[in-house]
Amino acid sequence: MGLLSDPNRRRALISLLTRLNTPICIVCYMAGVAWFMGLAFEPFTLRTYMSENAMGSTMVEERFPAGERALATGREFSAHKKRTGGMPVEWLMKTMQAKGLEVFTQRFSRTLPFPDENKERYMVRGTNVYGILRAPRAPRTEALVLSAPCSPGDNNNQAVGLLLGLAEYFRNQIYWAKDIIFLVNEHDLIGMQAWLEGYHHTNTTGMDWSPLQGRGGSIQAALSLELSSDIITSLDLVLEGLNGQLPNLDLANLFYAFCQKIGVLCTIQGKLQRNDWDSVSGYSHAVQTMMLMVMKQASGRPWGDHGLFLRYHIEAATIKGVNSFRQYKTDATTIGRLLEGMYRKLNNLLERLHQSYFFYLMPSLSHFVSIGYYMPAFGLLAVILLLRALDLWVQLSTPPQRTEDGVTDIEPVRGTHFKTVADLLSLLTPLVISHLTGVALYMLPIRFQEMAVEHFPVSETEAVVLTAIAVYTAGLALPHNTHRLLSGEGTEQGWRVLKLVAVLYLAVLLGCTALINFSLGFILALTLVPVAAFVTPHVPKVLSAFILVILSPACTLLFSVFFFQELQEMPISFQDGWLLFLSVISQGILDHSLYGSLVYPLITLLVYPCWLLFWNILFWN
Amino acid sequence: MAAHRCSFSAVLFALWGLSLLTVARGQEATLEGNDRTAVVDNPESVAGAAEQAAGQPAAEDRRWEATAVEEVSPTEAGGGSDSPAPKPAASPPSVPRPKDDFQEELVIRPLHSGDIYTSFQFRTLWETDFTRENKVSHYRLFPKSLGQVISKFSVRELHISFTQGYWRTMQWGQPYLPSPPGAELWVWFQDSLTDVDGTWKELTNVLSGIFCASLNFIDSTNTVQPSASFKPLGIGNVTDHRFLRYATLPREIVCTENLTPWKKLLPCGSKAGLAVLLKSEKLFHSSFHSQAVHIRPVCKDDQCKTTSWELRQTLNVVFDLHNSGQGKNEWSLFKMFSRTLTEACPVASSSKIYIDITDNSQGEQFELSPATPLLSQAVVLGDRRTFSVYDLTQQITFGTMRSLNLLIRGKSSQGDMLRPLLHAERYVAGYGLQTGEIHTLMYNNHPYRSFPVLLLDSVPWYLRLYIHTLTVTSKGKDNKPSYIHYQPSKDRVRPHLLEMLVQLPPNSVTEVTLQFERALLKWTEYTPDPNHGFYVGSSVISSLVPSIVAMDTNNSRERPLFSSFFPSKEESSYFVRVYTEPLLVNLPTPDFSMPYNVICLTCTVVAVGYGSLYNLLTRSFQIEEPSPGLAKRIANIIRKMRGVPPL
Numbered sequence A: 001m002g003l004l005s006d007p008n009r010r011r012a013l014i015s016l017l018t019r020l021n022t023p024i025c026i027v028c029y030m031a032g033v034a035w036f037m038g039l040a041f042e043p044f045t046l047r048t049y050m051s052e053n054a055m056g057s058t059m060v061e062e063r064f065p066a067g068e069r070a071l072a073t074g075r076e077f078s079a080h081k082k083r084t085g086g087m088p089v090e091w092l093m094k095t096m097q098a099k100g101l102e103v104f105t106q107r108f109s110r111t112l113p114f115p116d117e118n119k120e121r122y123m124v125r126g127t128n129v130y131g132i133l134r135a136p137r138a139p140r141t142e143a144l145v146l147s148a149p150c151s152p153g154d155n156n157n158q159a160v161g162l163l164l165g166l167a168e169y170f171r172n173q174i175y176w177a178k179d180i181i182f183l184v185n186e187h188d189l190i191g192m193q194a195w196l197e198g199y200h201h202t203n204t205t206g207m208d209w210s211p212l213q214g215r216g217g218s219i220q221a222a223l224s225l226e227l228s229s230d231i232i233t234s235l236d237l238v239l240e241g242l243n244g245q246l247p248n249l250d251l252a253n254l255f256y257a258f259c260q261k262i263g264v265l266c267t268i269q270g271k272l273q274r275n276d277w278d279s280v281s282g283y284s285h286a287v288q289t290m291m292l293m294v295m296k297q298a299s300g301r302p303w304g305d306h307g308l309f310l311r312y313h314i315e316a317a318t319i320k321g322v323n324s325f326r327q328y329k330t331d332a333t334t335i336g337r338l339l340e341g342m343y344r345k346l347n348n349l350l351e352r353l354h355q356s357y358f359f360y361l362m363p364s365l366s367h368f369v370s371i372g373y374y375m376p377a378f379g380l381l382a383v384i385l386l387l388r389a390l391d392l393w394v395q396l397s398t399p400p401q402r403t404e405d406g407v408t409d410i411e412p413v414r415g416t417h418f419k420t421v422a423d424l425l426s427l428l429t430p431l432v433i434s435h436l437t438g439v440a441l442y443m444l445p446i447r448f449q450e451m452a453v454e455h456f457p458v459s460e461t462e463a464v465v466l467t468a469i470a471v472y473t474a475g476l477a478l479p480h481n482t483h484r485l486l487s488g489e490g491t492e493q494g495w496r497v498l499k500l501v502a503v504l505y506l507a508v509l510l511g512c513t514a515l516i517n518f519s520l521g522f523i524l525a526l527t528l529v530p531v532a533a534f535v536t537p538h539v540p541k542v543l544s545a546f547i548l549v550i551l552s553p554a555c556t557l558l559f560s561v562f563f564f565q566e567l568q569e570m571p572i573s574f575q576d577g578w579l580l581f582l583s584v585i586s587q588g589i590l591d592h593s594l595y596g597s598l599v600y601p602l603i604t605l606l607v608y609p610c611w612l613l614f615w616n617i618l619f620w621n
Numbered sequence B: 001m002a003a004h005r006c007s008f009s010a011v012l013f014a015l016w017g018l019s020l021l022t023v024a025r026g027q028e029a030t031l032e033g034n035d036r037t038a039v040v041d042n043p044e045s046v047a048g049a050a051e052q053a054a055g056q057p058a059a060e061d062r063r064w065e066a067t068a069v070e071e072v073s074p075t076e077a078g079g080g081s082d083s084p085a086p087k088p089a090a091s092p093p094s095v096p097r098p099k100d101d102f103q104e105e106l107v108i109r110p111l112h113s114g115d116i117y118t119s120f121q122f123r124t125l126w127e128t129d130f131t132r133e134n135k136v137s138h139y140r141l142f143p144k145s146l147g148q149v150i151s152k153f154s155v156r157e158l159h160i161s162f163t164q165g166y167w168r169t170m171q172w173g174q175p176y177l178p179s180p181p182g183a184e185l186w187v188w189f190q191d192s193l194t195d196v197d198g199t200w201k202e203l204t205n206v207l208s209g210i211f212c213a214s215l216n217f218i219d220s221t222n223t224v225q226p227s228a229s230f231k232p233l234g235i236g237n238v239t240d241h242r243f244l245r246y247a248t249l250p251r252e253i254v255c256t257e258n259l260t261p262w263k264k265l266l267p268c269g270s271k272a273g274l275a276v277l278l279k280s281e282k283l284f285h286s287s288f289h290s291q292a293v294h295i296r297p298v299c300k301d302d303q304c305k306t307t308s309w310e311l312r313q314t315l316n317v318v319f320d321l322h323n324s325g326q327g328k329n330e331w332s333l334f335k336m337f338s339r340t341l342t343e344a345c346p347v348a349s350s351s352k353i354y355i356d357i358t359d360n361s362q363g364e365q366f367e368l369s370p371a372t373p374l375l376s377q378a379v380v381l382g383d384r385r386t387f388s389v390y391d392l393t394q395q396i397t398f399g400t401m402r403s404l405n406l407l408i409r410g411k412s413s414q415g416d417m418l419r420p421l422l423h424a425e426r427y428v429a430g431y432g433l434q435t436g437e438i439h440t441l442m443y444n445n446h447p448y449r450s451f452p453v454l455l456l457d458s459v460p461w462y463l464r465l466y467i468h469t470l471t472v473t474s475k476g477k478d479n480k481p482s483y484i485h486y487q488p489s490k491d492r493v494r495p496h497l498l499e500m501l502v503q504l505p506p507n508s509v510t511e512v513t514l515q516f517e518r519a520l521l522k523w524t525e526y527t528p529d530p531n532h533g534f535y536v537g538s539s540v541i542s543s544l545v546p547s548i549v550a551m552d553t554n555n556s557r558e559r560p561l562f563s564s565f566f567p568s569k570e571e572s573s574y575f576v577r578v579y580t581e582p583l584l585v586n587l588p589t590p591d592f593s594m595p596y597n598v599i600c601l602t603c604t605v606v607a608v609g610y611g612s613l614y615n616l617l618t619r620s621f622q623i624e625e626p627s628p629g630l631a632k633r634i635a636n637i638i639r640k641m642r643g644v645p646p647l
Helices: A007-019 A021-038 A067-084 A089-098 A157-171 A188-200 A249-262 A280-299 A305-312 A332-348 A371-397 A416-447 A449-455 A460-477 A479-487 A492-516 A518-534 A541-550 A553-567 A574-595 A599-618 B002-032 B049-070 B074-080 B144-152 B196-211 B256-264 B273-277 B333-337 B595-618 B630-642
Strands: A102-116 A121-133 A142-150 A179-186 A218-226 A234-238 A266-268 A315-322 A360-364 A367-370 B100-110 B116-126 B155-164 B182-189 B244-249 B288-299 B307-319 B330-332 B350-356 B366-369 B375-380 B383-391 B407-410 B422-429 B435-444 B451-459 B463-474 B483-487 B496-504 B508-518 B534-536 B540-546 B573-579 B583-585
Touching: A007 A021, A007 A371, A021 A371, A021 A518, A067 A089, A067 A157, A067 A332, A089 A102, A089 A121, A089 A157, A102 A188, A102 A460, A102 A574, A121 A157, A121 A188, A142 A157, A142 A188, A142 A305, A142 A332, A157 A179, A157 A218, A157 A332, A179 A188, A188 A305, A188 A574, A218 A305, A218 A332, A234 A249, A249 A266, A249 A315, A249 A332, A280 A360, A280 A518, A280 A553, A305 A315, A367 A371, A371 A492, A371 A518, A416 A449, A416 A460, A416 A492, A416 A574, A416 A599, A449 A460, A460 A574, A460 A599, A492 A518, A492 A599, A518 A541, A518 A553, A518 A599, A541 A599, A553 A574, A553 A599, A574 A599, B100 B273, B100 B407, B116 B273, B144 B155, B144 B196, B144 B288, B155 B196, B182 B196, B196 B244, B196 B256, B256 B288, B273 B333, B273 B350, B330 B333, B422 B540, B422 B573, B422 B583, B435 B451, B435 B463, B435 B496, B451 B508, B463 B496, B496 B508
Parallel strands: A142 A179, A142 A218, A218 A315, A234 A266, B100 B350
Antiparallel strands: A102 A121, A121 A179, A234 A315, A360 A367, B100 B116, B116 B307, B155 B182, B155 B288, B182 B244, B288 B307, B330 B407, B350 B383, B366 B407, B375 B383, B422 B435, B435 B508, B451 B496, B451 B540, B463 B508, B483 B496, B534 B583, B540 B573
């Protein structure tokens, strides 16, 4: 630090940083992207390993025999489901009771802010049924959850059947130390949300639910099961939860260990693991897997019923049975044995899962990238913002006689007091206006849906999405002219101050986002950092405006939609992509109001106003 | 007169038992015949179903009368129907009797859910005074270790229980002796004692040794002095709660090492009598296991001029239908305990097995074999129950096989829940590691009577209760407790104690909520497994619950008119204690696995970041003049001497 306290050397360092600012920024950006891409390269990543002693060294024997009977129960369930046209509550209660569980139900109802067109629901009313297997000689302090959604149509009947089969088998065992809750939830995530809120007696989203009668203490872990066919070729593990939260890595390790032991094909992001990491295709496979995880995590929505458990500090994952017509087939007994093994190991837990990582990315099920490895990629992007801020600060603090010839140096006459007020105004105005636009973008779509439906020939959902897009576009036109009305011509000093503020704002914003949800922070940094770095009032207006719009949050979302489809090997046309984009917006708003996802308010209230500041700088004069 | 009444009652009783048996046999026949209307086959009710229905109340009547007499002298009534009269428990005062006395009994209750509840009680009575004569040295039946504890620590009453599991009131009904999960210890000391806290500390350590349990973890941070919930159960009139100490250890695990010392306190050990059934591998292959020791002073005789000490050892076990029965509802002593009975404990004055057959008067629930002619009735938990009795002191009980293996063959089991009059549950609401809320729900399922309950909550200090957030609501309305005793906690010294008297309205749920903040402990105060969570002991709900007998408003059952006008024919209410489940609460926990990283990071931040920043901020910067050359300095000196300003 002698470097900084010596004024000469400090000056030399600063001049170096300001002179080489642009090249350094470009190098940092490249390095950041390269680092990120390197994360998927197998030699750079770690193999997964079980950290939890209680699950690692102990052996369990899987003996579940009754897969066929479970499937028969599933068929019976589906018949009753068809007959009642929904959840067969009575039948489920009777069946669970006959298997020796304590059975309880929970009713819930919820009116969505606007109709959900993907799932065709608006006023949701349903019942959750759950049975508690009381562990012998345990005082009801700990519990594990196994859940299966009661989905409309022919989906997930096998999952419910297997759940009931496992309940019967588990009931006859003496070794349980934790209560096991078997939950069949209606209306997938909404039912799960109601159940979790009821269990923890909180109400974060304004849902109506009847209080729960039976509980099993603090839930240690949960698995959600989705099976839709009798024969399964592989099992897919879904980890991404609400707001990009992930369960402890040990849960994934546990799943992987049992898949290896029992010999079930297992995938993550629907991608099998490959051994040819040194080939180009092997590497690109790993990149695709990791990118899928990044995209899903960045979306901040729960990708399975497990996603809502994570808020309550319950480690949870969804296991999806996939029937993809591969050669390798697995029957229900094997999946039952896999689940039995996992539950027996979870039953052995002495503490909550906490030994392994909570922040990680997985390029394959057997490899992971921990937070220490992926954060530098983001750090390299974020440091660009700090360098630009330093540059601006130096420019602002150096005396004004060094101004270049294109810029006129006015107001030497005005008093210093007046000058600061004007500066302050020219700084505050765009800040306030862009944030007000953000608030409008957050509030208006839902508030105005009725009015929009009255006046335009659109449905409620379309109204919401189109209002959002309209407000977003209107925001582009609005703020950049206003400061001139207040303080006359924009000054050279003015935009520099504004940009300094905006760049620091963005740095803090992205930094905080990346700490909570790395993927979201990284994707936003990828697009917003170049904007923040290059934009000044002196660059070519039309071209820059075009680039700015292309790199704006909404367009990022649009590209992400296409990119995501591409990664899933389901490329779509532009028309379909646009429709998907619209539905993604409506889903985002719904996720926010139904489950408390924070991505929509983050984008509208903070990221979009920040981007507007840069838009404002471009049109400063 | 008494003898006459007795023989009369015995005849009646035998008659009734006979009719019961025939009816049962008839029922069996009908079941075999697979047709319910085939009651006509019953030889007793030739006239058909209508007459059978009319005959039923008559049998009922007889049973009621038999009861009234039965209660006067149960053993004689029971013995009257059998030829050799057993040794009476309470012999006439003229006969010189031993100063100590031992009784053992086992109650078996087939439960509603198909599980089976077995409750052992061993009672030792001893006429002695541990307090006055300081040296009680000759022990016969009473265990010496406990006798010494009583005299050394001036104990007036001692209740200790070790429980593994939680009593499922909704499935099993009320237990005979409730106990919370883990260990519970409450002691009344003699009022002559001065240093109660010191004695309590020593006592817990000694008991910890006697029972091989972690009772030494009881200290001031988990001991409370309830003001109303725990009154002395023995005789005595001191109710000053300064001499009471109550503590629970919800985390205590109960296993064989606690059972063995408990068995050693019995006069016969586990060598003879009912105690041979206590094999640990079977007792711990169950849904619920609770063992307890109760010591209290009781009256010696009716006049109650002197006291004697009573030691009651109880053991309650619930065997699970699904775990051990393979779904077949069939129980036998051998299956439950992998032993059969061959003799009573030789020193026992009474040794009996009771089987609750109240719901089974017609044999519709289960079959019992071998059959016994002895019946007994008692009012247990506000309900009149009928029991089949097997007297082990009589050889005839063991039959020709010289061993008794009771067989209970259940016919059906329903999984649906019971609605006990009073039950309670408790949970922690909220999420996150900063705050939370404790909810206690108390259900009064009585259709029209409200009754008061005493709620006792003892919460460790690391949950900082916000007592101003205490709310008690029932049926959506605020329910103001009529008595509140609250003792705030002191960090690391004592727990919160909250006692309330709440009136539960009929047919309602009363919810008590209380918010708390989770404290951040010092790093040495965390347990070795901090991420498991921290336990909060059960809350205790004590109440006088209106009796089921009194609640019986069903007028269809024929009864003498004079007996049914006032609702309380017998005890109108009975005492119930309900324990809620303990809570497991997570506290904010540092990541103990990386102290090295933390130390490194902190040191780096302090050394590099803070140090240099501090340096930059406090140092004043001055531009240093370059030092002039030697020639110039000499020139300046000359100029100074000349009085000219320097260069």
